[in-house]
Amino acid sequence: MSWWKRLFKGYGSKSSHRNGKTAVPQESPLDSGLERVLRQVSDLLGENDDLVIRRFSLFGQREAALIYFSTLVQKERIHQDILKPLMRIPAENEEVPLTQEGVLREILHYGKYQVTDQLPDVLEEILRGSTVVLVDGFPQGILLETRDVEKRSISEPQSERAVRGSREGFIEQLDANLSLLRYRLPNPDLTVKTFTVGTKTRSKVAYCYMRDVAQPALVREVEDRLQAIEIDGVLESGYLEQFIQDHHLSPFPQVANTERPDVVVSGLLEGRVIILMEGSPFVLMVPVVFAQFYQTLDDYTERFLIGSLIRLIRVLAILSSLFFPAIYVSLVSFHPELIPTDFAVAVAGGRAGVPFPAIAEVLFVEISMEILREASVRLPQQVGSAFSIIGILVVGQAAVDAGFASPITVVIVALTTIGSFAAPAYNVSISFRMLRFPILVLAGIFGLYGVMVGAVMIANHMLSLRSFGVPYLTPFSPENRRGWLDTLIRAPFWMLRRRPAFLHPLQRQRLGTIRKLKKEPSNTLDPMKAGNERREPRDGV
Template identity: 55%
Template structure:
């Protein structure tokens, strides 16, 4: 429906649509004291100072060089935009649905009697928290900035770190009721166009009433919805987003969410951290290997313990076997039941410490680990060796940087424990083979989940188990099919007698 210049009709439509809300503001006034006009906005979503000083004040004061009676009404809207308002975010709009959407988003609409186009002014001023250090991704050496809930601020943080003319930001709205703004960020000369086309196709197929967080989009665009392994990476670090954009990936940001999504994703990304690239390669390679050992511990350690104790105790050294048997002498449960009880108790305790207030959660975790663990051993519910095994497993799961990947490994522990309690070491191997086969079958936007190991790529393997020197990683990952695969160019050779700029002797 288009505007016809009748303020009474427009006012009726506005009142019927959103006028019953207590925070909906309607202000009638006269432009230059001559033309009847009305302002529509939600008072708690606009910047009142901007509205008063940059919009109302110039509209109600007649410029000294202007005679209002000589203005042609049909040209009034263009005159106000170009010569009157002290605001750069002003445009004219004729469609009623666009005006309603703008008001609901926090903008201001000014309609003038007899003018078939209203002024659409960007005055959104939502209160937001300051830029702080990310709470979910702690860093020792690296930037301390994290995304917040406002989309414009998050895009500014990305632009600040990636000041390239090739950086493109495409916007779309998803959600029939929330009209959530979604931004796609990519580098035009690097990102594979097919990847971008496929991502847009999946996002355009989403038909839901509301998108409240980027996690909603993650569940709609992932390849395999039944897999425990995450196929989309999320982060609240702008520097991490920029690093992925430089490799050829696409970032997805949602207005109202501090977590940005990155696609496509491979499994190797979930145990890599920012410090891996800001510190020297030799030290970080050793720490990454330790992180991988912790990752394996968190998955198979309880199952191996159950299999060896229940089926193959001969694999344990004699002195150690005597100590284990002495510790389990008073435990009435088989090893598999004992481990399951301790694992379930640890998961409940972990969930409780997360949900409790911060001041209480730390105290509860200490009480739970020390007091309850010691009481379980004293009461005969668990042996000391089992408590040690569960403690090492829990610590190993905490060493995994990505929470969603650590959660997948925590859940997969339970079927492995059942398999170990039923078939012993054969059950553990069968379970690991099934997990490996599942990971081999996974893809993220056409990229194999275990790349660059399977399919093998020597260039990509330089940043999987260890972190090679930055000078060795001179090309972008080939599995992303980047348009420009050269990341690091070798230094130019100079002829004899010539010196590079800045190194000339005085």
């Protein structure tokens, strides 16, 4: 049940008062009397200094009024395009249209407007920045789009940097974000549906999909989950993510978020559903699999050999950030015989003055590093980067000098921290940072056996996860060998002929059957050729 229907519920033929405000029924037609309508609007919207009710005479013959919030509209447009033509005094022999259809057709030259005879629609549009024209004797109100809210310019996303690619990112305005998608995907099959979420905030939410690609069952499921959200306020798309995900207690994200329009377009072309929200620059994509969180746009803009190498390095860095400290603690505390002799002597010499066991030493440095990282995030940008570098150097050196940690421990933790930054998705990086501590405790108690137990538990948990019904470890489990071409490595484009099978797209094929020239290419500028024009091989030199 929507906000206005709840507000207007319970109002009958007699007016009722709740909390000092007059309620109206769910289906409340506008009264033809101007004074009664203005009284109802004033009672429901309350006393606000930015609420403007401008009375005037329509062509000097009939009483009328404009209603709008001055903080949400473009005032110059109201004065020039609405008030000026409506308040004009007609010439002596001029016939003026005193009907609603005549005013819309001959006087108001507006591209976006709507007409309604319901009071709830009038109130909601006023709160969204529209201007309402009410005329005494007209049974309907004219809603004109005059919204003008300050917004920041489109700039490069701060959370997702690309070496090669677009420099445009989403902003907080929903219409601007939709225009970025339409600009990159001028296709009639791109479908946009909008509705509101939040009984108090009335946040505007839109979901998009390709009508000829996306699975209709997936679109219906997304719509049902979004429509089922009942909360008083939605301030960011992260609220929606927590409501629509499948497993609420899992540390791993089951909904992807991005600030890049090109990433969103690639998801639409694969058959995913995109969720945008007014007031948030982060766009949600569903469904997702784990392999998607370590892939970036740079993997596809570069040649496949370079993209595959960079992706493999990224995967190794992410895994090392999870297991590296635990393996170090296991080897030092339980399995020193597995360490080469020379290196074991160096480790023992470094830890000679440390009075704590390896597990306590690593935990101390890890917790200190997490505190420094969190503090640097909350500081201003100009100070945060310098503070993080200086803080790590000073605290690390001081810990070594004071005997709280050994140099090798500081190096291990530093490499682990750097490896966690290799994860493109910030939410996955946080998940691995959180799981690092229980694995570290298991390693301190059971050694390498504890590391293996932790790894098996994490793998079993990931095998049980679903994202809108899609197994989280697809295409590894369930097995899909064709999907392996775009997981740990990125195969050439001519091998990625089909869209991901786990999305069940309506159009499986995305690459044409003709993948090479019908004739062999002719190098016309080759110095061994007889000229610089295209010739047949038999022409010779």
